[in-house]
């Protein structure tokens with residue numbers, strides 16, 4: 295007898311579950327996606343014990359007929375796909391017909407569903423993949439799926455689950471993400487003890503960000519929107535003899551980007567606060583991560599990361615979503631086009647906005663290791679038993695590819711800080727979205743007999759737009775747009791502080807400008823510009839400068855020699871381990887020149903890992919430019935006459951990124967008129 299056997303459905307489903315379901319958050323993800331695909335406008339997620347004991351997702355979507363509800367748990371049963379061709383243009387979040395059978399193979403599932411037009415609905419119980427019970431039940435339109443005792447029959451998997459608070463944090467991050475992608479829908483996340491997310495419908499993403507993350511986060515973010523026709527993106531045209539005159543070529547559509555990105559002063563130590571959605575699907579993608587890092591290159595330090603919420607929309611044919619069982623990765627048909635589009639749109643937005651760093655905000659702008667963007671109320675409430683320890687934090691710094699690998703879709707555990715209330719006490723008592731009173735109600739709803747716990751039990755006015763959020767978001771946006779760095783060129787310098795900082799006044803308030811980094815930014819951009827047109831000005835040194843190098847450093851030097859040459863250096867070997875520098879870029883001489891060369895060689899030798907060896911030329915180019923700029927810029931403790939200060943401000947205003955020096959430090963801080971008035975108790 296042969297050895298090979300076809301696996302039973304039950305085993306096959308458990309294997310699939312291994313890929314699709316690895317923790318409560320992934321169950322929530324699948325159920326949320328199903329609800330969204332079913333056209334739900336209101337989705338309520340309840341969890342107990344971080345989702346280990348119970349996950350219940352209730353929606354008001356189209357529901358299922360009795361037959362369909364039975365079929366839904368069959369492997370490869372889906373209503374979203376018919377032919378292989380459909381795979382090329384998937385417009386739904388699900389399509390594999392795998393999620394429900396996988397979940398049902400490792401948990402006890404109760405499904406309640408009704409289409410609303412047949413009168414009766416269906417209640418179905420299934421555990422470990424076996425249907426236990428099916429009956430008719432009077433239910434409102436929509437679907438509620440309860441998943442209890444996750445991994446009850448696969449103890450090995452159960453062991454991998456983390457503390458309840460950790461699992462809850464992952465679930466929270468997930469619900470938050472989907473709520474962000476669908477501001478027009480009502481999302482709720484409720485645990486046994488309190489409401490974690492309650493986001494009634496709003497019209498704009500800004501309002502949703504306000505609802506979920508609060509005022510401060512929204513104020514630190516800037517909007518971006520861009521569009522590019524795909525036709526001009528290098529799509530191959532069919533040859534003339536293949537073109538059908540009767541049927542003109544289909545318009546390939548557009549690439550659209552909307553979203554929010556952080557001002558340079560807001561920095562994170564990891565990429566957990568970068569969220570990318572493609573056609574409203576949350577994904578992780580190295581390519582786009584790279585594009586975002588590139589957009590911020592030389593605006594924030596290379597070891598810091600921005601906060602970015604990016605929503606990309608493109609025709610479904612342009613993106614293959616069928617590359618990962620959990621559907622968290624995608625493949626773009628025109629990879630480099632998408633990459634460059636994202637990088638350039640963000641970069642342009644940054645250049646255009648030129649946000650001024652607030653004096654007070656800059657004080658605590660050191661990169662934070664904050665786990666992720668978390669809803670303001672998601673930190674464990676006082677009295678929460680579980681003390682949470684972070685798990686699976688991606689490595690800090692290092693190369694982006696390795697980090698992208700460990701990028702988590704779910705947020706890291708929130709630190710155990712006391713809950714921050716999003717508004718002042720007054721708005722809380724008016725029934726703001728985080729209403730402690732509602733915690734009790736939500737808990738009560740959890741224990742109502744199922745059926746009653748459906749969506750009709752919501753408070754009056756649910757489904758209506760959240761007017762408070764709209765008003766508050768508009769106010770934050772109005773304040774945010776007030777000050778930008780365009781004013782720099784018209785400032786009146788008054789003098790220096792300790793011969794290091796320029797003090798200047800303008801209509802917006804009092805400015806303090808770091809003279810060294812300001813000049814550094816001016817030089818940096820000039821060097822890159824001149825380098826582009828091969829016009830870096832070099833100056834001959836009166837006496838060649840002799841530099842001693844170690845053998846390994848000579849190897850590094852050989853690698854960067856050509857780039858140095860293009861930047862105005864003339865360097866010749868002078869013995870086996872000595873170099874003679876005969877010319878250097880204008881403004882760089884003496885010990886500064888020596889230090890600059892040592893720095894570039896040092897930085898380049900630290901890069902001898904393979905990833906860095908292949909590092910594109912742009913990175914090396916900007917590193918050398920940054921180093922030349924830093925070492926030839928006006929130093930601190932240097933007196934400047936008024937004309938020089940004025941020149942510096944004018945030139946700074948002309949740069950594309952007057953916000954920060956090439957190493958990411960702020961250049962100009964604004965003590966705004968409003969802050970000044972407030973500090974003097976005038977308003």
Ligand SMILES: Nc1ncnc2c1ncn2[C@@H]1O[C@H](COP(=O)(O)OP(=O)(O)OP(=O)(O)O)[C@@H](O)[C@H]1O
Nearest residue numbers: 328329332366372373388389390391392393394437
């Ligand atoms: N909340 C829901 N409301 C209405 N129909 C649903 C709901 N959840 C599931 N279904 C139906 O059950 C089918 C199976 O769901 P399942 O999640 O297993 O597969 P899928 O969504 O088609 O694909 P995937 O495995 O990629 O999620 C769906 O195609 C859909 O027709």
Ligand SMILES: [Mg+2]
Nearest residue numbers: 324328388393
């Ligand atoms: Mg699905």
